[in-house]
Amino acid sequence: MILEDFLIKSGTEKNLAELILFLSEQAGPVRQGFLTHCMNTSVCGTRNMFGEDQKPLDKYADDVFVEGLKKSRLVRYIATEEQDRIIEVKDAKTNFGVVIDPLDGSSLLDVNLCVGSIIGIYPGPVLMKGSAMVAALYMLYGPLTLLTVTTGHGVHEFVKDETGKFVLREENIRIPEGKIYAPGALRRDYLPAHARWIAGLESAGYKLRFSGCFVADVHQILHKGGVFTYPGYKGKEKGKLRILYEANPMGMIVCEAGGAVSNGSTDYREIRPEAIDQTTPIYIGGKKEISQIEKYMKEG
Numbered sequence: 001m002i003l004e005d006f007l008i009k010s011g012t013e014k015n016l017a018e019l020i021l022f023l024s025e026q027a028g029p030v031r032q033g034f035l036t037h038c039m040n041t042s043v044c045g046t047r048n049m050f051g052e053d054q055k056p057l058d059k060y061a062d063d064v065f066v067e068g069l070k071k072s073r074l075v076r077y078i079a080t081e082e083q084d085r086i087i088e089v090k091d092a093k094t095n096f097g098v099v100i101d102p103l104d105g106s107s108l109l110d111v112n113l114c115v116g117s118i119i120g121i122y123p124g125p126v127l128m129k130g131s132a133m134v135a136a137l138y139m140l141y142g143p144l145t146l147l148t149v150t151t152g153h154g155v156h157e158f159v160k161d162e163t164g165k166f167v168l169r170e171e172n173i174r175i176p177e178g179k180i181y182a183p184g185a186l187r188r189d190y191l192p193a194h195a196r197w198i199a200g201l202e203s204a205g206y207k208l209r210f211s212g213c214f215v216a217d218v219h220q221i222l223h224k225g226g227v228f229t230y231p232g233y234k235g236k237e238k239g240k241l242r243i244l245y246e247a248n249p250m251g252m253i254v255c256e257a258g259g260a261v262s263n264g265s266t267d268y269r270e271i272r273p274e275a276i277d278q279t280t281p282i283y284i285g286g287k288k289e290i291s292q293i294e295k296y297m298k299e300g
Contacts, residue, residue: 179225
């Protein structure tokens with residue numbers, strides 16, 4: 001079953017279905033851009049709002065999504081990791097707001113590892129709690145081009161076939177119990193409670209799997225179980241990952257698949273962001289692992 005038919009069959013609201021289909025179609029031009037931009041692994045000489053050097057493909061992918069959405073008028077508000085402000089679309093057909101990490105993991109382009117796009121959809125302005133999202137999806141550009149999506153009724157995975165259509169690969173994904181952990185930040189900078197939690201995972205036989213691409217690492221945990229973390233650490237107690245573009249969309253997907261998320265003390269999806277560049281400590285994966293870190297953090 002192709003994505004369009006699946007959305008119709010599952011009763012997805014018409015405007016939301018149209019938007020999801022449009023976003024899925026951007027996987028083609030983004031992937032095509034790899035051929036023209038990945039040969040140049042240098043930076044552009046510009047930086048995003050987080051002070052990170054932008055690569056040509058970062059800016060290209062951002063342009064694909066932003067310019068496409070502007071022309072389509074399918075959303076009113078657009079916020080992306082590469083923009084320093086929220087874009088408001090004139091004469092928009094709907095009130096949707098979208099948040100986008102156009103190319104997560106772009107630092108891995110020069111070694112040809114998996115990267116992806118992360119997208120969250122709100123019913124209105126984007127500076128809302130993550131729990132207010134009406135849909136979230138991500139696309140992975142690996143050996144296959146995959147799309148994983150939720151509209152609040154299960155998590156479903158599609159693979160792009162030779163005709164360019166996304167075809168249903170797995171329906172109603174549930175995160176299994178597993179023993180993978182993907183830990184960001186340097187061990188020497190861990191805060192005490194986090195360090196004890198990591199030691200507990202290791203003593204329980206968890207295997208370390210960390211690529212440097214957030215969406216790819218969480219995708220693996222979604223299918224194999226375990227937990228991803230990029231915690232608060234010495235010098236950056238508020239974490240590194242962006243609540244708007246990374247944490248909230250992936251959080252919706254994992255929670256819809258039976259997992260859980262936390263900033264170490266609470267579900268970060270219940271925090272209303274105050275700015276588009278706000279960061280958060282992140283723990284995302286199985287409920288057992290999330291419960292454990294919150295216990296360690298509470299104990300101090």
